[in-house]
Amino acid sequence: MTILNFSIEYDAVNSHNTFTNGDTINGRIIVEVSKETKVQSLVLMAQGKARVVWYQHYGRNHHRVFWADEKYYSIEHHILREARQDGTEVIGKGRHVFPFSFNLPDSRIPSSFKALTGKIVHKLKAELKQSMKLTKKAKSEFTFRSKADMDVPGLLEPQYGSKDKSLKLFGSGNVSMDIHTKRMGYKQGENVKFTVEIVNHSSRSVKPKFSLYEKKSFFAQGRRRVHTKEILKDKIEALASSSKDTVTKVISIPRELPPSILNCSIIKLEYRLKVYLDMKCTKDPAVNLHIVVLPEAAPATATAKQPASAAYGFEGFRNPTPPTWSTTPQQAAPRPFDPPPPYGAYAMPPTVTYFDKNSSLM
DSSP, X not given: OOEEEEEEEEOOSSTTOEEOTTOEEEEEEEEEESSOEEEXXXXXXXXXXXXXXXXXXXXXXXXXXXXXXXXXXXXXXXXXXXXXXXXXXXXXXXXXXXXXXXXXXXXXXXXXXEOSSEEEEEEEEXXXXXXXXXXEEEEEEOEEOOOOOTTSTTTTSOEEEEEEEEOOSSSOEEEEXXXXXXXXXXXXXXXXXXXXXXXXXXXXXXXXXXXXXXXEEEEETTEEEEEEEEEEEEEOOOBOTTEEEEEEEEEEOOTTSOOOBOSOSSEEEEEEEEXXXXXXTSOOOEEEEEEEEEOOOXXXXXXXXXXXXXXXXXXXXXXXXXXXXXXXXXXXXXXXXXXXXXXXXXXXXXXXXXXXXXOOOO
């Protein structure tokens, strides 16, 4: 085998190894060959896109696939451009390092996300073309965390919800409750304080309970698929018949909880605070309030310089003056190089593509 190693590495910019809007990604493509090798071209690509797919079954032998794509940006850099038809660009025996550097678009791009029904992926890809041979490919995903969107309507405004229920079977009278929160938006790890006012003018006692749950929504071809999952729950002291009470509770947003995703048209990640009255033999009255989970500020960029391999999760740090690429085997002692030449990148408005065919997630 002529090509012994073909891979992509990138440098981390913080201790979490995450990137955000406008960040610079510095890295390198590694090409290791066992002898002199003719190469037609070497191309680096960076992409951010979302994909949704699920199967809807209709009877035993028939099903339909619902599918949608959304693209956010595409960056392409020709490190070694196509030479002659005979592929006369030659790299010598040994290990070669081809550095790259580019800026992520400073626009509304959704965070990385993965679920069974859909995902949002940010990745690097490299392609090495040789005459009369299969194209060599390498890829590496990186974690993107979108900056907090403070333009969400009602984000910092108080939230309110109410519910009334009349009892006709297995009891009489009515029950009402009012829920108040200070605002809609909270950072990861922050406390949510809410007030519950309950008036029980019924002949039965009620058991107030509450929960924080996530709601994942996937959209394709005019259809929607929803998955919910309870994150935490608790209860409030039961309220006897013909009484009223006001209770204030505090819950903490788990620090590891992924931030809300509201800027993708085919995938939504939302959170709800649900307060309900547990009542036997009747439908429980419930109030659901929106909770927007905002990302914490990213850690400061580290000053040390250490390589990071995305494939193995090693952490490293940004090198502001990465070396240029070389077509000679890497030397043990480092030498000064000039920065790599700039190349074009373009960000695109989100475009949604729908399909109706068998396929799998990217």
